[in-house]
Amino acid sequence: MTAPSTGRSTHLDRVDRLILAHLVDHGRSSLAELAEAVSVSASSAQRRLRRLETEGVIRGYRAVLDPEAIGRALVVHLSVVLVDHTADTVGRFERWIVDLDGLVSCHHVTGDVDYLLRIDVADVHALDVLLRRTLAQIPGVARFTTMVATSGLVDRFTSM
Known part of the structure; x- marks a missing residue:
């Protein structure tokens, strides 16, 4: 993040x-x-x-990997709503999420949801495991909505 x-x-x-x-x-x-x-x-x-x-404008260099080649072809976007916004709940959620396998990005956002995540997984079965055995078990999560990408038009880290 x-x-x-x-x-x-x-x-x-x-x-x-x-x-x-x-x-x-x-x-x-x-x-x-x-x-x-x-x-x-x-x-x-x-x-x-x-x-x-x-000056930190360039923070590093990365390899851009082919998701299919590394077994993570299914791109999933999740919106997450927490039960409350106390420091304890937010801290607990963030500690759980930063080490989540397949996590590409996590942003704390304004609006109707609290966090937007991008997680790349192998397939629908891996997504089911992620949702049922991981995300549903994180303390403080009220609900989450899953959106599976069906295609990708642009996928950049950042652009000028």
């Missing part, structure tokens, strides 16, 4: 944004490829990249 924003704002100019946009889709680009893609020298691209990393 992403840490809450600290309210800090880093100045990003047009070239910084081009670098970030390129890295979102081409994270393994060489420095030369990155520089060429954003039309700056390799040394300028390197300085900017180091600054973006140091």
Whole structure:
């Protein structure tokens, strides 16, 4: 889960944004490829990249895995409503959920539900096990709604 924003704002100019946009889709680009893609020298691209990393704009690099290849082809979105919003209930739920097998993302949200989760599982049987033996057993959960993705149009970590 992403840490809450600290309210800090880093100045990003047009070239910084081009670098970030390129890295979102081409994270393994060489420095030369990155520089060429954003039309700056390799040394300028390197300085900017180091600054973006140091300032925490770029928090890391990841491999994007094929869900079918790793046995997690069923994408499930869950909305979760807690019985109350006390620190104890919220803390207990968050401690349970962060180590949940297959959890891709978990967001505390406003509105009619408290949390939105994305969990990737192998199949409908694995989903049934997840719902009956795991989520239904978490103390403080009033109800949850399951939505199974039937296709994926866009699936990015973030975009510029």
